[in-house]
Amino acid sequence: MLIDLSKLLTHEGKQQQVEILSSGDTFSCELGEFSYGENEPVMLTIKHKENQILSIRAEGQVAVWIPCSRCLEPVLVSCPVDYDEEIDMKLSEEERIEALDESSFIQNKELDTDKLLHNEILINWPMRVLCKEDCKGICSRCGANLNQGSCDCDTADLDPRMAVISDIFKNFKEV
Ligand SMILES: [Zn+2]
Ligand SMILES: [Zn+2]
Structure with a gap:
């Protein structure tokens, strides 16, 4: 989903709250393709603090089926989403990407919720998944x-x- 930020950016103090859901049935990354579990929406809050500075907060969790590291049986894992950053929209796109050190989910004053969620899931991807401790x-x-x-x-x-x-x-x- 793309969220148009231009209205927010013309009003200081304006805030927008949206519930976002991962799109599609699977999460795909370099590690492979993983089915989503039943997901609760993640709450996204965007606020224009002042002077073109946006505060962006995403909170919730995304459930993904990940194979057990030992037996490969799928395990439903909850990846927390806890994003909280301020983004200075006065910076150029390149400067923003450098400052955030991650692929930008904001382009042309549009926020791509899929990219934001994708980044967050990857950051919180579990190192190892076990179906049970003594698998x-x-x-x-x-x-x-x-x-x-x-x-x-x-x-x-x-x-x-x-x-x-x-x-x-x-x-x-x-x-
Ligand atoms: Zn055998
Ligand atoms: Zn196992």
Whole structure:
């Protein structure tokens, strides 16, 4: 959704509040495509403080299905959205991008809520997702989900500490 900021920028002290929802059914990024869970809208508040300075605040959470790092079963993870910045609209677009150090979600006095949400989800993306603390993972030989019972391979009786180590290696490979 694009929000036109030009009206706000002509009135100091003016504030606009909108409920925003992630568009589409999936969140896609370099890591892959992930389905959204049932999402509550994120509350976006834009205020023209003074002299072309906007205060932008987005609060809420976005639920995304992310595969467990060990067994790959999807887990519903809540990514918090907690954005609170002031943006000086007197700066040029390039200067703004530099100051915020992230891809700009404001272009030509329009705020792109999808980009804002996308950035926020990425920033709060969990380092590691587990379906449960003691997830046994999958057998490295036959691929069976060991939470659903052991398989016939020798490695089936994997020490949980080993599962953590193989987890770390998996994460290294992905980087
Ligand atoms: Zn798991
Ligand atoms: Zn096996």
